Amino acid sequence: MKLLLDEMFPSHAAHQLQERFGRDAVHIDDLGLRGAEDHQVAEVARAEGRAVVTENVADYAAERDLVLVCVLKRSLPAGGAQANALSQLLDRWIRDNPRPYVGQHWPG
DSSP, X not given: OEEEEXXXXXXXXXXXXXXXXXXXXXXXXXXXXXXXXXXXXXXXXXXXXXXXXXSOGGGGTTOOSOEEEEOOGGGSOSTTHXXXXXXXXXXXXXXXXXXXXXXXXXXO
């Protein structure tokens, strides 16, 4: 599963997913999409076959044909440990869900 991390998460998390876990992950910044409308982010994710990793679940409510991985930042450590915790959480989620269904996922 390929991932697109939304802008509320540190870009370093995508880089850790690539380097440490060999995952195909990019951050909004990598694609020049910072500040883009959510429907534009969803379009790019669909075109590239990526799941969107976001905290803003309501912003993607109208997107019916998207894999949405919902992570609340408050469930992650603050500061520099956040990228590491997020990358580990997402790697574990990918291993547990190699073929995720379209819709919302809440990794724990």
